Amino acid sequence: MAGEKARSARKAPDDALAHEITVLHLASKAAHGVPRIHAGLRRLGHRVNRKRIERVMRERGISGVTRRRRKGLTRPAKKAVPAPDLIGRDFTASTPGMKLVGDITYIPTGEGWLHLATWLDLATREIVGYSMAGHHRAGLVVDALKMAAGRGQLKPDALSLSR
Template structure:
């Protein structure tokens, strides 16, 4: 159909397309903390699961206030292996990493890559990484290219679930859970030959079968 006709039909039915808005960074650098080195160096490829994770924090607007979301993605599968949601940011990254450590069976020395915000340079987070036997990596503040894989996931999430204001945090939390667990990890195909045109969950299963063989 003609583009103008589609535009007219959308106006008549009050339908609006999803647009990306300029996003403000939530990760404020801690000037007193010494950040970890950038061990990823924009190399977002991993040979197998459990050796490289990338993560960041975003926020969703609700009528009750912000709902903050922290996620960790495995670069070998692009699967969301750990996430946490709350009305505060204090312990989000540590809670999400605990989930990732249990679900993804992280190898000793696994790289944990984030930004230089206070959540990622806190003593609590660094102690957790040390206790789990992992290695921390930090990109530069304000440089989206240093964590492009995580940024790509946020863009997809906002496009799929929209950028509206939810009536409450419970509704927003339920939609994020459904998107991650039922759509992104298990149904969305990775349309790239590197991932074999499989879903993130299928990619992880392929690695597991290869390891077993």
């Protein structure tokens, strides 16, 4: 019985607090959660416990936007050996098709991540091969390399894996 009295006595002040929270929440374009709503109420001169704000927001279904942490794509093996520097940090080439460097990146789209693998000719600074897919497996890079080789301008030792 005492619990019901306490809840009913708290209802009117909670409704007033919920109105203030809703105003701040809408002003933030429904982005702010408990910590920022609490800070906003403190700036307005309200002395309110953070846990009370959390309870009122939870009871009324008001929540902020949480940003997800980005996860890295690569997971190195425990005993991985770094890849050798095959071009010796020399990013110049005298003739086209002599040296290629590659990269893989991912781009957010409305349908998910788009992975892009590219090969750059160091002499011309032009993309000579690329491939796009919804994954970042080795086949993506191989397809881009096949495109670069299919242009017919690569020197025979441009694709060697060791020097």
